[in-house]
Amino acid sequence: MLPDHEIRKLVRGLKEEIGLGEDDLVADIDSLIKLAGYNLEESHFRDSFSAASISRAPGKFLILYNKNHHWSEKFRRFTLAHELGHLTIPSHRALLVANVIQSSSPEYTSLEATEREADKFAINFLAPRSAFKKEMITLGYSREDIMSLSDTFQISAYATAHRFVELAVDFPCSLIACHKNGNIEYEIRSIGMKNLVRGHRSLNSLPVNSSTLANEFIRGVNDTVTIQLSLSEWYQDLEVEIRAKESVIDLGYNQLYLALIEPFSMDLPNEDDQGPQDRLPSERWKDSYKY
Numbered sequence: 439m440l441p442d443h444e445i446r447k448l449v450r451g452l453k454e455e456i457g458l459g460e461d462d463l464v465a466d467i468d469s470l471i472k473l474a475g476y477n478l479e480e481s482h483f484r485d486s487f488s489a490a491s492i493s494r495a496p497g498k499f500l501i502l503y504n505k506n507h508h509w510s511e512k513f514r515r516f517t518l519a520h521e522l523g524h525l526t527i528p529s530h531r532a533l534l535v536a537n538v539i540q541s542s543s544p545e546y547t548s549l550e551a552t553e554r555e556a557d558k559f560a561i562n563f564l565a566p567r568s569a570f571k572k573e574m575i576t577l578g579y580s581r582e583d584i585m586s587l588s589d590t591f592q593i594s595a596y597a598t599a600h601r602f603v604e605l606a607v608d609f610p611c612s613l614i615a616c617h618k619n620g621n622i623e624y625e626i627r628s629i630g631m632k633n634l635v636r637g638h639r640s641l642n643s644l645p646v647n648s649s650t651l652a653n654e655f656i657r658g659v660n661d662t663v664t665i666q667l668s669l670s671e672w673y674q675d676l677e678v679e680i681r682a683k684e685s686v687i688d689l690g691y692n693q694l695y696l697a698l699i700e701p702f703s704m705d706l707p708n709e710d711d712q713g714p715q716d717r718l719p720s721e722r723w724k725d726s727y728k729y
């Protein structure tokens with residue numbers, strides 16, 4: 439896997455080439471693809487790919503976008519930025535030149551190194567690290583906050599929550615993508631969450647616990663989008679009791695519900711001795727906190 443800083447360098451290079459600064463947001467990806475000298479063809483391809491890149495002639499590349507996978511404009515932008523990754527990352531481009539077609543899976547669903555590198559390229563292209571951080575610290579990790587960030591950067595709620603967890607180094611939070619079939623498809627933890635549930639097995643492929651809000655969504659009986667629960671309802675091997683907040687977003691495609699998990703932290707009693715108070719880490723970005 440290419441390290442993050444290498445991918446960011448490649449993103450910076452492409453953005454410079456098309457007249458954008460590293461932290462500039464991408465308003466119109468179609469015109470940027472043209473500016474970069476690539477052609478785009480959109481059609482209802484029968485293949486299972488979301489998009490693909492191919493070499494047509496020396497120096498001529500074509501991006502194919504599969505309209506059968508057109509879940510939203512935000513999804514499309516990420517998918518096209520992912521293809522720009524294949525066309526920019528030297529080892530991927532070399533494969534294209536050797537006439538290997540790069541067929542791409544939907545955002546963050548593939549474990550293949552080239553797909554993950556292209557996903558990283560896409561997120562850095564559309565949601566630059568410092569620009570995203572600047573926005574996220576004015577917000578938190580609630581459903582509304584993720585939807586608002588999703589609108590600002592014009593990327594899906596999935597890509598937004600993924601980016602949030604990746605950059606929320608200082609505090610614990612998780613993104614758990616739950617399939618409508620009742621199993622956990624994908625789970626990622628911030629560094630803070632990795633420390634909090636240290637050594638806990640991955641939740642990937644486990645069934646969604648019946649006492650979670652995501653399970654209510656799966657059963658179609660939810661009447662709210664946020665609840666409080668014990669963190670051990672998700673991380674069942676956890677031996678200490680930690681209260682947490684769970685919000686759920688119906689992604690609307692790929693049969694996924696996104697569970698956003700953020701544990702409450704325990705404040706020490708203050709000088710007025712009003713007792714400890716539960717607060718969410720994202721409500722206190724600039725404080726230090728203890729569990």
Ligand SMILES: [Zn+2]
Pocket residue numbers: 520521524540541542543552553556
């Ligand atoms: Zn790909």
